[in-house]
Amino acid sequence: MDKAPIDAGARARAGAVPWAPAMAQPGLRPPPPVETWLTRIRPHPPAPIPAAALWSALATAVLSALLLGDGLGLNLLIVAVPATLTAYFAAVAAGRRIRPWTVVWGVGGLALLVVPALRDAGWPTFLAIVSAVGLASLALHGSRTWPGILFSPFGLFDSIGPGLVWAWRGLRERAGGAQGRVAPVLRTIAVAAGLLIVFGALFAGADAAFADLIGSLVPDVSVTDGPWRFVLFALGLVGALAAARTAAAPLRWDSLKARPGRPRARLEWALPLIVLNLLFAAFNAVQLTVLFGGYEKVLSQTGLTYAEYARQGFWQLLWATLLTLVVIGLALRWAPRDGARDRTLVRSVLGTLCLLTLVVVASALRRMDLYVDAYGLTRLRVSVAAMELWLGLVIVLIMAAGIVGARRLRLPRAIAVSAAAGVLVFGLVSPDGLIAERNVQRYERTGKIDVGYLDGLSADAVPALDRLPEPLRSCALRDIASSLEGDETPWYAVSRGETRARGILDERGISVEGHACTPQRNDIGDEFDEHDEFDEYDY
Incomplete structure (x- = not known):
């Protein structure tokens, strides 16, 4: 049934304005504002500043x-x-x-x-x-x-x-x-x-x-x-x-709440992860064979040198660890969650993947250790090794969350604490001092050292480099001493490492007279090729 039109005069007599929108009519409340994620996270105005x-x-x-x-x-x-x-x-x-x-x-x-x-x-x-x-x-x-x-x-x-x-x-x-x-x-x-x-x-x-x-x-x-x-x-x-x-x-x-992904069927979700677990298991079996059977057999079969085997695999294993964490996150988003059987399936499959990934982490760290023994420690090497260690700790925390529950473990906070603790430990152990110490030990064992790299370290490396015999000691400390000479930094802007280095240099000094102090880059047997020069401190 059609309604009769209402003329403008009748609307005016009724108190309504013909051109006013409905929300502006007297007695009508405006619609509530549309809530967005930005308005949802906004706090109320604070109290006056004390x-x-x-x-x-x-x-x-x-x-x-x-x-x-x-x-x-x-x-x-x-x-x-x-x-x-x-x-x-x-x-x-x-x-x-x-x-x-x-x-x-x-x-x-x-x-x-x-x-x-x-x-x-x-x-x-x-x-x-x-x-x-x-x-x-x-x-x-x-x-x-x-x-x-x-x-x-x-x-x-x-x-x-x-x-x-x-x-x-x-x-x-x-x-x-x-x-x-x-x-x-x-x-x-x-x-x-x-x-x-x-x-x-x-x-x-x-x-x-x-x-x-x-x-x-x-x-x-x-x-x-x-x-x-x-x-x-x-x-x-x-x-x-x-x-x-x-x-x-x-x-x-x-x-801000992330919407959970649509759960997948058990076979659709579990089959790719089981295949991935089998691949990890096969790789780890080879690693155990190398561990117990020795490197000579593997090197003879692959044609790689000792250093190439150690160096080549580390980056791949680091990326494998990172991608595994991504896979675990996506798998948890789309995991089936109908009941106890699904929870058991998720814990079994992902727990196995985490265990196998820990073996991959151990293999990567072992390769880095072998490479450092062969060519010495550098800033890049110690940084990526520390990163790999932390990733292994994250995997352990994920496994613990799967056992006791992510909410009880407070997984986000636990991972944040582990990252901050890792950075604190990394700074307290003095990376430059550790690099110098490992390279001095390598020199004492093999007689090989790269002075051209070590003289670019900070004052934290002075105590370890001070143990080198002359003229290597003075050549390694020359640039560090030059950077500290005449620097009148106030007490509140001087680190303990710099103060300790000044005391050593003031006590013993350095002398490079009669020595060229050219960077020593020692070739290590058959690791070098006249057509493929490899700087041992590039990686």
Whole structure:
């Protein structure tokens, strides 16, 4: 049945506007906004920033400007302390509780910043700093799931702009309502700083020993460093405020839920994995044959040399380990899950694959060990070996999760802890020192060494290289000594490795007079070919 049309005059008399949309009509509520993943993770506006957080952020900025301009060492840990307090004060003011995992992430991040204070090498320092930022983001967000573990660092960048606005509003409110309370505090700080400067200068002029003490403790800031110091001040302030804003109102990454894949039929899911298990079993059987039967038989059958057999297989086995983790992740997504029989099938097939993969990891590490015995240790070799070790640990954690349950084991957090612990151990063992130690041992055993590679290591390698006989010792230490000579880095920017190296070099010195110090690259028997020159330290 058709309805009679209503003319515009009748609509106007009824109080409706002819051209107004339905949602704008009186008495009608607008439809709720469409929820997206971005709106779902957005937090509520935080409470006003506390005064303690503002002062801690200012202290972070000042220390960043004074200490970080001379290099990295203990100063990074010193700056991190007020930054941590800034986040703590903001979290407490927002009503967030400090949970055990928050303490784990926070203490772990601070522990990683010990690496720059101990080691002179830049590459473990870089890894430690990046990992410390990652753990700090986990502490601020309190993430538990895979999206939270992976995306938490982006929450820090998201808080940079809002953190500055949040701090400015809090500062303006306090300055406007303080009625003269801010000015006395600023005057007190100015008077205290003036007294320290005046009397400190007088005492320094009266006693040379006191002047040396003050000179070693107080940063040397010149006018020409002004722009750089201002940049460091701004970075410290922005970073501390971003951490505080994140602690007060973190993005809710854990609200992102990954949809489980459509479960497959048992045969469709299990058959490819069983075939893969058979392939792994056949490969591992060959590895056991090599282990018990010796390498001579395999080398005679394959035509490979000892070093080629060790070097050729490592990268393939590393990639095999990585791809196996991908296969396990995809298999869990599409695994059948109808009942106890399906759970038993999944655990049996994937557990067997994990066990066989551990044998592959052991084979890869054995090959690397053989190659290092033949050609020495390098930064690349120690890095990929450490990576392979960590992948093996991840596989063990996956097996444990299959036994006790991923939720009970807290698998995402456990893997994140293992990665951070691996980076910390990697930095504490001093990779450059380990490289030098293994190569010195190889020289003592075989008489072969590559001075052209070792003289490019950091000061962490000096204690081991100091054991070499002359002129190899001086040739290996020449470039390191040159980099340390005349470097007046303040105490807070000097690593323990650099301090120890200076003491050794000052005590024994180096002498390269009468020696060319050309890089020694020793050919090892039939491993080299006149048509195929292979640098033993390229890999």
